[in-house]
Amino acid sequence: MKHLLRNVAVTLTALFVGTAAHADEDRYITVASTTSTEASGLFEHIVPMFREETGIDVRVVAVGTGQAFEIGRRGDADIVLVHDTTGEEEFVTNGYGRERRDIMYNDFILVGPSEDPAALRESDSALDAFSRIAEAEHPFTSRGDDSGTNRAELRLWEEAGVDPSGQWYRELGSGMGETLNTAAGMDAYTYVDRATWIAFDNRQNLELVYEGDPVMFNQYGSLPLSQERHPDLKHDMAEEWHQWLLSDEGQAAIASYELRGEQLFFPNAE
Known part of the structure; x- marks a missing residue:
């Protein structure tokens, strides 16, 4: 028992x-x-x-x-x-x-090649910066994935009166890290949240070229x-x-x- x-x-x-x-x-x-x-x-x-x-x-x-x-x-x-x-x-x-x-x-920023061929550092506003990229037709990598960043980017193109298209505009359908890697490899501009940029290691020739407009909140x-x-x-x-x-x-x-x-x-x- x-x-x-x-x-x-x-x-x-x-x-x-x-x-x-x-x-x-x-x-x-x-x-x-x-x-x-x-x-x-x-x-x-x-x-x-x-x-x-x-x-x-x-x-x-x-x-x-x-x-x-x-x-x-x-x-x-x-x-x-x-x-x-x-x-x-x-x-x-x-x-x-x-x-x-x-x-x-936090905020969004624009990063691009250190030489800044579209002169974004001279921009008066975010809309001016986006217009400069389009006028220069310098490569721009877009997430193209319906993310919050992508939605914010597309609103700024629209407000700038730009229909982003053509060989210079690359919609990748990828996350922010992959988009930054592609931008670094192409010496392209891109739109990124500041936190991801700070954490990003593979910057190569990329630098922060425009920040500070309240619309990038x-x-x-x-x-x-x-x-x-x-x-x-x-x-x-x-x-x-x-x-x-x-x-x-x-x-x-x-x-x-x-x-x-x-x-x-x-x-x-x-």
Whole structure:
């Protein structure tokens, strides 16, 4: 009888440990986010802080903003963090997101060959800079992937009255890192978020040639998904992540991330 009871106790202990381990494995959320937040190293910096505080891990699917929206619409992530405010507001209005909140910002810049053949350093504005590239017909690499960066770039061409086309304009359909690599190989201009540029190592002859126009502001937002559309998602844990990003602790974590002596993202939650 004692032997039987001991076996039962061992079996129950194993079941308890196995159940607890399985529960721990389920303590994670999936975030659909932009390549800039991942490639810059931001998530690698802040996720351990969130995990330490909550016991929840964060798994990131890093894609262009347009793809992140699509992942969210399908319910293949628990929450979305992207950088296209107009698209984010539409996402919520159309019932896919529960709300949209500002989290942080940085800016976009134009980089190009150090010789600056289109004289972008002399530009009066971002629209002037884009017009100069088109007039010079100097090679320009565009992500061409419906990312937040690509959407912002296309808006500036339109506002500058330019239809970017021809041999000089290269739509790549690739992420920011690949687009920068192509620009470096071609001595081309490109439009990039500052965080990815700071983290980018293969600059070759590329330099920052234009910055500072307010229209190049780059806002990031967090969007918890609709419980009505996707009731099976991990909404409670996703809400913990969302609220942590908005909290003093989360905002301080974002502000504390630096690379090469520069702060990459600036918190601005309200």
